[in-house]
Amino acid sequence: MDRLFLDDVFVQVVIPQEPQVADLTLNVRMIVWEELGIFDPAEDYVDVAGTFNNWGETPLVLTALNDDDLTYTITIPELEVGETFFFKFRINGSWDDDTAEFPFGGPPREVVLQDSNNTYSYWYNDDLPIVLYELTLLANPENGGNVEGAGNYQSGEQVLLTAIPFEGDESEPGFNPENTAILIDYTAGFESLPPIINDELTRGASFDGRYVYIVSRKNGNFIYVWDSDNPSSEHFSLDFGGVVEGGTWDISDVQVSGTYIYATNMVMHVGEVSKVYRWNGVNDSNPEVILEFTLPDHNIRLGDALSIVGTPPENGKIIMSNFAWPSNASEFFVWNFDQGNITNEIWPIDPENALRLGQYGRINAIDGEPDLYVLSGAEMGIGLINSSGELIFDTSEDIIQFRSYDPNIFEYNGARYLSYTVNREWENQGVFFEVVDISEGTDNLDALQNLTAGNINDKKVHVHSFGPANPVMWVGACNSVRFSNHGNPRILAFSLLSGFLVTEFSADPVEPGYEFINWTDPENNIVNTEAQFTYTMPDYDITLTANFEPIIVEPEVFTLSITVSPENSGTTTGAGEYLAGEQVNITAIANEGYEFVEWTNQDGNIISTMDEYSFAMPEENLEIFANFIEPEPEYFNLILLVNPEDSGVITGEGEYEAGEMVNVTATANEGYIFINWTDIEGFEVNANSSFDFQMPQENKTLVANFDLENIFDEIMPLGLKIYPNPTSDIVKISSDQQIQKIFVMDIFGKVVYSNQTVYDFYLDFNTGQLATGSYFIQIHFENFIIKRALQVLR
Numbered sequence: 001m002d003r004l005f006l007d008d009v010f011v012q013v014v015i016p017q018e019p020q021v022a023d024l025t026l027n028v029r030m031i032v033w034e035e036l037g038i039f040d041p042a043e044d045y046v047d048v049a050g051t052f053n054n055w056g057e058t059p060l061v062l063t064a065l066n067d068d069d070l071t072y073t074i075t076i077p078e079l080e081v082g083e084t085f086f087f088k089f090r091i092n093g094s095w096d097d098d099t100a101e102f103p104f105g106g107p108p109r110e111v112v113l114q115d116s117n118n119t120y121s122y123w124y125n126d127d128l129p130i131v132l133y134e135l136t137l138l139a140n141p142e143n144g145g146n147v148e149g150a151g152n153y154q155s156g157e158q159v160l161l162t163a164i165p166f167e168g169d170e171s172e173p174g175f176n177p178e179n180t181a182i183l184i185d186y187t188a189g190f191e192s193l194p195p196i197i198n199d200e201l202t203r204g205a206s207f208d209g210r211y212v213y214i215v216s217r218k219n220g221n222f223i224y225v226w227d228s229d230n231p232s233s234e235h236f237s238l239d240f241g242g243v244v245e246g247g248t249w250d251i252s253d254v255q256v257s258g259t260y261i262y263a264t265n266m267v268m269h270v271g272e273v274s275k276v277y278r279w280n281g282v283n284d285s286n287p288e289v290i291l292e293f294t295l296p297d298h299n300i301r302l303g304d305a306l307s308i309v310g311t312p313p314e315n316g317k318i319i320m321s322n323f324a325w326p327s328n329a330s331e332f333f334v335w336n337f338d339q340g341n342i343t344n345e346i347w348p349i350d351p352e353n354a355l356r357l358g359q360y361g362r363i364n365a366i367d368g369e370p371d372l373y374v375l376s377g378a379e380m381g382i383g384l385i386n387s388s389g390e391l392i393f394d395t396s397e398d399i400i401q402f403r404s405y406d407p408n409i410f411e412y413n414g415a416r417y418l419s420y421t422v423n424r425e426w427e428n429q430g431v432f433f434e435v436v437d438i439s440e441g442t443d444n445l446d447a448l449q450n451l452t453a454g455n456i457n458d459k460k461v462h463v464h465s466f467g468p469a470n471p472v473m474w475v476g477a478c479n480s481v482r483f484s485n486h487g488n489p490r491i492l493a494f495s496l497l498s499g500f501l502v503t504e505f506s507a508d509p510v511e512p513g514y515e516f517i518n519w520t521d522p523e524n525n526i527v528n529t530e531a532q533f534t535y536t537m538p539d540y541d542i543t544l545t546a547n548f549e550p551i552i553v554e555p556e557v558f559t560l561s562i563t564v565s566p567e568n569s570g571t572t573t574g575a576g577e578y579l580a581g582e583q584v585n586i587t588a589i590a591n592e593g594y595e596f597v598e599w600t601n602q603d604g605n606i607i608s609t610m611d612e613y614s615f616a617m618p619e620e621n622l623e624i625f626a627n628f629i630e631p632e633p634e635y636f637n638l639i640l641l642v643n644p645e646d647s648g649v650i651t652g653e654g655e656y657e658a659g660e661m662v663n664v665t666a667t668a669n670e671g672y673i674f675i676n677w678t679d680i681e682g683f684e685v686n687a688n689s690s691f692d693f694q695m696p697q698e699n700k701t702l703v704a705n706f707d708l709e710n711i712f713d714e715i716m717p718l719g720l721k722i723y724p725n726p727t728s729d730i731v732k733i734s735s736d737q738q739i740q741k742i743f744v745m746d747i748f749g750k751v752v753y754s755n756q757t758v759y760d761f762y763l764d765f766n767t768g769q770l771a772t773g774s775y776f777i778q779i780h781f782e783n784f785i786i787k788r789a790l791q792v793l794r
Contacts, residue, residue: 021078022113024052027121028062028089029069032129038099039091039124046072046124050087050108052079059093069129071121081115089124101125130154135535136543137161144514144548155539161519163531163546168513174415174437175489175505177461183490184212184231187466187499188431194235196224197499200475204253204306205500206261207492209482209616211282212500213238213254213261221250223263225282228490228502238263239285247272252303256480258311259614263287264320266303270295274302276318280610291318291335293344299324302333305476307363309373312337314598314606321361321377322346329379330356332363334389339606347389353396354380360476362406366444374407374418374444378476382407382420384445393445398453404434406479412489413507415439416447417461421477421493431466433479433493435505462505466498483616487581514548521545555579559621562586569594569628578617585614586624594628601625633657638693639701640664647672647706658697665690666704675705675743676751687751707780722777726791732764733779739763743778744770744790767792 026048033039039046041064049056053076062072079085086108088101097103101124111120123129132152139145149161186192196216203215212226223238238261244250247265254263261279276291290313295302301324310316318335332347349357358379366372371387379402383394400420407420416439424430437459441447451459475496482490484504494500519527522543527535535544557577564570574586588596588611599607602623607613635655642648652664666689668674674689680701685693693702719736733739738761744753752770755763767790775790 020081020115022081022115022118023075023077024079024085024111024113025073025075025119026062026087026089027065027071027073027119029071029121029123029129031068031070032127033091033124034070035130036127041070044092046089046091047093048074048087048089049093050085052076052085052087056090056093061093062089079113081113084110084112086110089122133537133539134541135159135537136541138543138545139163140545140547143511144550145516145546147546149535153537155537157537159535159537161528161533161535161544161546163516163519163548165514165516165531165548166511168551169511171413171507171510173439174413174417174461174507176508177505179506179508180462181504181506183228183502183504184226185501186226187501188497193499196222196235198497200497202496203251203304204255204476205478205480205492205494206254206256207480207482207490207502208256208259208261209484209490212492212494212502213256214494214500215251215254215263217249217251223251223254223261238279238282238287241286243287243289244275244277246275247303249303253306255306255308256482257308257316258616260311262290262306262308262318264303264306266301267295268301268324270298274320276306276312278313280608280612281614293333293335300333301325305360305362307332309363309365310337311608313340313342314608315339319347319363321357321359323359323361325359329358330377332357332361332389345389347385349375349377349380349385349391351380351383351391351394353394354402356380358402360405362478364406364408366409367411369444372444374409376404376407376420378403378405382418382448384448393448395448395451396453399451399456400436403477405477408479408481408491409438409444410481410489412487412505416441416444417489418448419479419481419491421479421495423475423477423495423498431477431495431498433464433477433491434460435462435491437461462503464493464501464503466493466495466501483581485579485582512553513551515551517547517549519544519546556619558617558619560584560586560617561621561623563623563625565625565627569630570596570626572626580617580619582617583614584617585612586626587612588626588628590628594630597627597629599624600627634697636695636697637699638662638664638695639699641701641703642666643703643705648674648704650704652693656695658695660695661692662695663690664693664702664704666706668706672706672708675707676754678703678705684754687754708785720779720786722788722790725789726793727767728793729768730764730766731790732762733777734762735779735781736761737781739779740782741780743780745776745778746773 030039046062048060053060060074062074065071065073088108091099132154134152135150137147137150139147145163145165147163149159153159186194196218197214199218201217205214210229212228214224216222216224224235226235227233247267249266252264252266259281262276264276267274272295274293275289277287278290279287300322302320304323305321307319312318316337320333322331322333323329330349334345334347336343356379357377361377363373363375366374373385375385376382381395381397381400381402382404383391385391403424404420404422409418418436418438421433438447441450477495480492484490488504488506490502490504492502516531518529521527527544557579559577560575562572562575570588570590572588574584578584590596596611598609599613601607635657638653638656640650640653642650648666648668650666652662656662666674676687677685679685685702721734723732739758741756741758743751745751770792772792772794777788777790779786
């Protein structure tokens with residue numbers, strides 16, 4: 001304010017002052033709205049509208065600072081200090097309620113401008129950044145299962161946590177070819193072919209899952225046995241029990257069905273008897289002859305190849321290919337067994353894709369297909385035949401080559417396979433066995449029909465060569481499929497002149513499943529025992545662990561129950577629980593007065609007539625009946641004879657049960673004396689005139705022997721000498737007349753020594769078996785007897 005004085009007049013002049021101004025800096029953090037997905041720094045911009053720019057008439061766009069909070073800034077210059085300013089931040093200059101601050105008429109921001117320090121920072125829309133804490137989830141063990149719910153959360157947020165146990169991996173169907181294990185290898189390629197089976201006299205072979213059986217006619221007739229579970233152990237031979245004999249060759253082929261071992265001879269001439277033998281396991285020393293068939297005509301040759309279906313003679317079939325080449329080389333002789341009834345038939349084989357069956361034709365049953373069999377021979381591929389002998393399909397040689405012997409179809413782990421052994425001796429590597437995956441197809445017929453020349457090689461999952469073939473015409477081969485106690489397929493492949501091997505196949509191991517146990521914190525405190533629960537997030541990072549335990553799957557066991565019929569007629573062993581495929585040994589013991597007859601199943605079908613029987617436990621509970629009978633008493637004749645005729649009287653003759661005690665007596669007629677009882681062959685049975693005789697299980701004849709009573713005690717002119725007497729050792733007897741027999745008796749009349757075939761003038765006998773005492777010697781001549789005393793001293 002200035003003052004002006006004019007002529008003593010005071011004049012006050014007011015001059016307006018400039019207002020005080022200052023700059024206003026505004027910062028806004030956009031990170032939260034970027035995380036919300038509303039603001040995109042690459043596409044969007046931030047401006048401010050307020051009273052300082054008439055709410056946006058003059059655009060004020062903020063500049064990005066490119067920091068972690070995605071801060072934008074602007075400085076508005078020269079605003080009047082002390083004034084109150086109102087404003088809002090906007091996105092893209094829009095008042096859209098979805099993007100502008102404090103939408104729907106919300107209050108603006110305000111600031112009173114100071115003369116300094118006018119920098120203000122805000123969170124867009126006052127949305128503060130969310131503070132998140134990390135929730136880490138672990139599975140224990142790592143492969144025990146999966147966990148869901150891990151992430152970053154605000155304190156107090158409700159989080160759904162889930163633990164999902166691992167259910168276990170199903171293995172791929174079938175076996176893994178890389179899991180092949182050779183249990184025993186005696187092949188030419190392995191350079192370990194045993195000399196006892198290295199020539200053309202070695203014939204058929206079979207396998208029961210453990211033991212390998214091979215027929216050989218080298219240096220005799222044998223069925224050699226190797227133990228594939230103990231390959232280093234010595235081989236041994238089946239006991240023929242004196243039964244196996246006869247035919248062109250005594251032994252020719254062998255097959256195993258169930259726990260039984262079957263073998264046959266080979267016959268080719270009219271009148272020869274074809275025989276099939278059966279053993280109940282490797283330790284059976286008494287094989288039985290279950291089939292005898294006399295060749296009625298020429299052009300029949302049986303025994304080169306034996307096939308068994310079921311367990312004859314109780315139930316099943318015995319099948320032999322007829323190879324009377326060239327007249328009959330394409331037919332099977334078949335014997336059907338049904339509860340003791342036997343029928344015989346011939347199955348002619350007329351292949352569609354081959355000339356004939358040929359030698360070594362074999363038929364094998366197919367599990368689950370009781371009316372369908374698989375077959376092959378030397379001059380055809382592999383075919384299917386029904387239970388009536390009708391060939392319904394055979395493969396051509398461009399699919400499965402001829403000489404693919406002894407085929408087997410089996411299932412394992414959800415897959416279906418075909419196995420056979422090839423012996424093409426004219427080829428360099430002509431001996432091998434193959435396993436083909438024939439899972440494709442609705443049934444076995446469809447599966448074989450799906451094989452083509454184009455896909456067969458892709459379906460071969462295992463091929464094993466025996467090494468170079470031996471170029472001998474018409475050599476054959478065998479193939480047997482059985483299963484281990486663990487259910488894995490074991491395949492025997494055998495070839496004449498090239499040996500054998502046993503291979504076990506298995507699937508990949510199945511990963512076990514797991515079950516959830518609980519949730520624990522880092523201090524191992526239990527947080528929750530539910531697999532799924534809602535967790536409240538704390539205000540710090542934390543790790544929770546879902547704990548799992550493997551599910552122990554106990555192998556399924558099946559119950560074998562044994563019922564004795566009739567009740568109390570006997571006892572049994574072997575009932576209990578078994579795994580499928582486990583070997584079961586059952587025994588029947590008859591009580592007194594009974595005898596064992598047979599084992600039967602629930603349907604009354606005969607399983608076996610052996611009191612000791614072994615089999616593999618099926619995948620089902622099983623009831624078996626041990627049947628006994630109370631036999632009708634069997635009587636036998638006891639015949640008593642007198643020798644010589646009319647020399648005495650006997651009692652005790654009649655019919656008696658075996659084991660019964662019979663009192664027999666012999667009374668001498670006048671002029672005779674009793675000597676002893678003998679059997680019909682003259683062997684002494686008893687020296688007493690009366691004794692108890694135990695009746696044997698057969699008719700029996702006893703002879704009561706008497707002699708004349710003419711005894712002379714005085715010395716006759718015979719020159720009879722008995723010396724030394726007394727004696728302690730040898731007694732010598734001599735006479736001028738021929739001595740026929742002598743008897744030495746104790747003082748009670750019991751014969752303690754006799755010699756009834758002297759017929760000489762001199763003899764001696766040893767008294768070593770006689771006790772000290774007095775005895776009488778009866779010396780028999782032709783017409784009289786002399787009796788003398790004898791003293792024995794020790």
